[in-house]
Amino acid sequence: MNPLAQPMRRIGATRVLLGARELEYFAGCDYLGLGWEPKLLAAVANAVLGEGVGVGASRRTTGNHPLYGELERALQRFFGVRAALLTGTGYTANWVAAEAMAGRFSHVLMDERSHTSVQQAAGVLGAKVQRFRHRDPEDLERVQRRLPAGSRIVLMTDGVFARDGSVAPLREYRKRLRPSSWLWVDDCHGVGVLGRRGRGSVEFEGVLAERLIQTLTLSKAFGVQGGVILGDADVIEAAMERSPCFAGSTPLALPLAAGALVSVTQLVSDSERRERLMSHTKRVKVRLVSCGLLDVATPGPMFFVDASPRLAGRMKRHLLNQGILPPWIHYPGGPASGYFRFALCSEHTPQSVENLLEVLEAVGKPK
Ligand SMILES: Cc1ncc(COP(=O)(O)O)c(C=O)c1O
Known part of the structure; x- marks a missing residue:
């Protein structure tokens, strides 16, 4: 069976063509609609004409265009961290960071529902992996208690879980972890969306940057494509020096870096989009909790509906x-039979959000 989804074409921040039919789109991860923002598209188009597309080599050889360094400095400022490094994708951000940190830890404490890229990165670290129950600080403590004294621990988790918009209790994890432990947060779904300045779940939870590695993607709220590692200078230096994946692969295409630069310096910091997104999220989740379709109103702009085959039809x-x-x-982390995964975008109109709510309330209301 072909596992690919039905082909569809996006024709705007919230519209899609499915065959010949134009439909409203509550999916994907372009949470701020930046993938269709004219300023960003103009920067991409200008870079195609002015700089070409690919640099044709890794940054360790002849492919280190100045735009990459410029984007990394902009990311560093945006997130208020000491250093940033670009990778080809969000997936490889975890891989590259793990190659950099290999041998530094004896034990990984892993949220059992972490993204596959996080789970795979744990394998690269060369440490013993112990899973704890999803978003459960008490279980984390129980698992940690069994580790020998002197263990070098890193806790790995998603910051925001893509399936239901829940946030990892990072502050509580920090409190309960042994003092020298590290925190590794894949915040692909949190950055640009959560926190007053859009710095993601780390800002939302008020966690300090010490012994913290963050991995992110530019393909969701940033509206482009590519990955990023954020951390202290020694982590980023190790990634540049020690990661075979970083050394042996071509960086993201230049037009994408140009688009991401506009996104980071001008667009993601615009709090109006984030406020609109949060207002849609609150409205939808409160209504769906009150009609019994959701158990809790989580902070992230996504949610899922796990429907029986009849209800799904x-x-x-x-x-x-x-x-x-x-x-x-159908996606790992959700029910194997498949599920509806809805995502809100700041660019949905209040009316289109209302239309969605009316369908969900009418069809999904438990009898
Ligand atoms: C939590 C999480 N981490 C990593 C990735 C990979 O990011 P990218 O698509 O940029 O490779 C995704 C992508 O969907 C994700 O949801």
Whole structure:
């Protein structure tokens, strides 16, 4: 069976073409609609014409265009961290950081629902991996208690979980971890979205940057593509020096770096989009909790509906009737049979959010 989804074409921040049919889109991860922001698109187009597309070599050889350093400095300022390093994707940000830190830890404490890229990176670290129950600081403590004194510990987790918008209790983890332990947060879904300045779950939770590694993607709220590692200078230096993946791969295409620079310096800091997104999120989640479709109103702009085959069929028909794409997906971390994963975008209008809510409330209400 072909595992790929039905081909579709995005034609705006919140619109999609499925075959010949134009539909409203509550999916994907372009949470601030920046993938369609004219300033960003103009920067990408100008870079294509002015700089070309690829640099044709790794940054350790002849591919270190100045734009990469410029973007890294902008990211460093935006996140208020000591150093930043670009990688080809968010997935490889975890891989490259793990190659850099290999041998530094004896034990990984892993949230059992961490993204596959985080789980795979743990394998690269060469430490013993112990899983704790999803977002459960008490279970973390129980698992940690069994580790020998002197263990060199790193806790690895997603910052925001893509399935339901829940946030890892990072502050509580910090409190309970042994004092010399590290925290590794894959914040692909948190950055740009959470925190007063859009610095993600680390800002939202008020966690200090000490012994902290953050990995992120430019392909979601930043509206482009590429990955980033944030950390202290020695972590970033180790990634540049010791990671075969970083040394042996071509960096992200220049037009993407140019687009990301506009995104980081001008767009993601615009709090209006984030405020609109948070207001949509609050409104949708409060309503869905009150009609019983959700258990809790989590902070992230995404949620899922795990429907029986009959309900799923009905939901798909109603969504299509209302001109909304049914976002039915199969993805690790969710029910194997598939589920609806909805995502809000700051650029949805209040009316389109209302339309979605009306369908969900009418169809999904438990009898
Ligand atoms: C939590 C998490 N980490 C990493 C990634 C990988 O990011 P990218 O798509 O930039 O490779 C994703 C992508 O969906 C993700 O959800």
